[in-house]
Amino acid sequence: MARWEPGARDRLVVAAVDLFTEQGYDATTVTEIAERAGVTKSTFFRHFPDKRELLVAGQDALSELLADGIREAPEGSGALACVQAGLERASTMMGPTNRDLGPRIRAAVAASEALQERDALKSVGLAAAMTDALRARGHTDLVAHLAAELGVLAFKRGYAAWADTESDELAPYVVSALEELRSASAALD
Template identity: 65%
Template sequence: MARWEPGARERLVVAAVDLFTEQGYDETTVAQIAERAGVTRSTFFRHFADKRELLAAGQETLSQLLTEGIADAADGATPLEAVASGLERVSQAMGQMNRDLAPRIKAAVAASAELQARDALKSVGLGVAMRTALTARGVPDATADLAAELGILAFKRGFAEWTEGARDTDVGLAPYCLAALDELRAAATSLG
């Protein structure tokens, strides 16, 4: 095995998802993941603290992209327009690999209480990132909380539809997230 081989992080994620699907999360070891990815255990630990972290591999990047998108929204943008800007920015980072792995990741998460807890923490982290970016724009706390929660729901709904929908289209994630955000905005106004 070559030292510092490029693409190791991505190969580790794919290997882990494959093994979680084949034999279950609890039965999969770090050694098995490293072997399947063609790297050493020490390479695994250079990239991830433990196997649970594999499924949250891009959380920091997603949080940063959401924050940047919200911060870069046009002056005078409403809170939800700023959230839409964040969703567009994060959608640009999602490619075919994300789309292909999503159903298997969803199945692995559904089969493991530990991964369900980690997935919930990921959502909380993304929500905090959006809320912080919104308050930095001067959005009041309660409004920032609500806009961030709607942003998380829109991301989840859009991502689910994008990954579970027809594969014969090259449409990216953004239109799905933005449509979900519009639907949630309309639903929120109907609450009265």
């Protein structure tokens, strides 16, 4: 096994998604994932505490990019403009591999209660990062929380739309989703 080859983390994620698609989440073992990725089981555990965490790889980096974009939005920007800046920044970490894995990850999550729970925790974490960044910019707790939740929803909707395309850029899809949500919220009265 080529433990020393670069990209073990990415190979583990792809191997897991492939196996979850082929045989289901519950039927897939860590040993099978490691073997498919061409690494040892101990290498798996150096990268991930368990197999649920494979499908949220990069969450910390994504949260940080969302917060960075919010922090760096132009002075005086409203909460949703800040969230848009965060979404655009976070989109830079997503490439064709992320797009191609999207539909298979959605299917794996839909088929597994454990993955649905982990996906919900990911959403909470992303919203918390955006809420904190918005509060730091002076937005009230309520406005920061609402804008962050809209940001998470826009990211999910935009990502889902993007995964069904051949486009290399996620940003237009998440920005469009945020605009749709902004319009929809205006119609709530």
